[in-house]
Amino acid sequence: MKIEAKNPVVEFHDLTVSYHKKPVLWNIDMTLPQGALIGIIGPNGAGKSTLIKAAMGLLPLGSGYVRMFDEALDKVRHKVSYVPQRETVDWDFPTSVLDVVMMGRYSKLGLLTRPRKADKEMAMNCLRKVGMEAYTDRQISQLSGGQQQRVFLARALAQEADLYFMDEPFAGVDAATEAAILAIMQEMTANGKTVIVVHHDLQSAAEFFDWIVLLNMRLVASGPIDKVFNNDMLQETYGGKLTVLAEVGELVRKRQMPSREKY
């Protein structure tokens, strides 16, 4: 089931991606709306990370193409930010929390320009937003998993992008951090930014997102949460292996979401 966005900011056109000639994503064709908090959901190995890596130009596309803001990625890179899965970097790297957040400013600087005071203030603001200002000079190996995740989020905020792709930003964070991260994302979408998040937990997905993409190598569904996040679709995505799904539809129905119709 596929619903097209009225005000699309990302378009996938017949996207196919393969690793070593073995396709892991087939014919993904969808549009995603501007200003929404969008959840990409599917089982392990469904190709969620692959989808956003392909969108960010990190993988060669087998066929099809992706457009953002009605342009090719290369033209709008400065408006797009990517938050990789936490495990992808070496947290023993000799660098501080502030240094990592400053990396978000690099793309705004030229080859020779060094970060200015304004960039540093901006980075500090982002750290404050994610509640990490007390850790500015801490070496990154001395952070907990949830703190590392917040540093990554701060780096993304420092990019001042309009479109964010985040790979499992809620993985391994406690309830308080989860709420804090969610609040930041909601503030971002309220300001017209679009946040696309790979997510695993179905219960919280029902509460978090405005729009849901269900993926299992193929696109199972894409649309506003109340239209696509139901038992049938989830059974189709997870291949009937889920037994706890009955409550999920209930959760969506119970959720207060006045502005849902806008998508």
Place this chain on the structure above:
Amino acid sequence: MDAVYIILTSSLFAISCGLLGCFLILRKMAMVGDAISHAVLPGIVIAFLITGTRDSFEMIIGAALLGILCTFLIEFFNKKAKLQTDAAIGVTFTSLFALGVILISVFAGQVDLDQECVLYGEIAYVPIDLWISDSGQNMGPKALYVSALTLIVNILFIRVGFKQLYLTTFDPAFAATTGISVALWNYLLMGSVSMTTVAAFDSVGAILVVALLVAPPATAYLLTDNFKKMMLITCGIAIIISILGYYLAVLLDGSIAGAVVTVAGILFGLAYLFSPSSGILLKRINQKKEAEKLAMPKV
């Protein structure tokens, strides 16, 4: 004066190698430095055969090209042939090095190069090989100029590309999404490693260059968790090992390059044992204290 020339030349080369090495070890590519320092051999020999001199610009270019070819082949075997990185490195540099050895032996008559000098170098000859200007004035040892020029080029490179090198080292995927070409900066870094290696090989030899690329930065890595400090400490270590190494060699009447690297190894050992953050001795002592603290209440 000879001692000053030798120590200065060796310090300047050691600083160049160490600064590049900081990036290499954090990219977990220390062995690529090793590979490149061997793989440049055929480039050196071919450039020598063409130009007939040992300290020519062509030689550095030849070596840089081979270094980049080596990097390319390693990436190729790794990505396209799906060989593990260590296997890809092993196959590539041994083959290129072997090619160089064959070239040397085939053209032995025409080439004033032998494996010994390529592998071990001889920094003791630095003060003998002088640069005499056209007017006949003695300008000092050639190697000193080469080492100074190499360091200037490296510092400029790192200064200009610092953000890119740093970001592609820490988080290449993120760097790529911001539009930085990860491959380009990788090749630039490897090109610099090749040039530095070949500039230094006359003095310190191809094998000992590897030690300069790895040992000082690895020691500095144990002593700090700030990258800029790590580079500064590396420079300090480069100078210390050059001075101590020289006098150790004089004392033992042995190879200077060998002594420099021996000192580097000893410093690494000391850092490993006594470093405040990751030294095993302090860690043990702290663990014991902790354990005692935990054990206290039970008594």
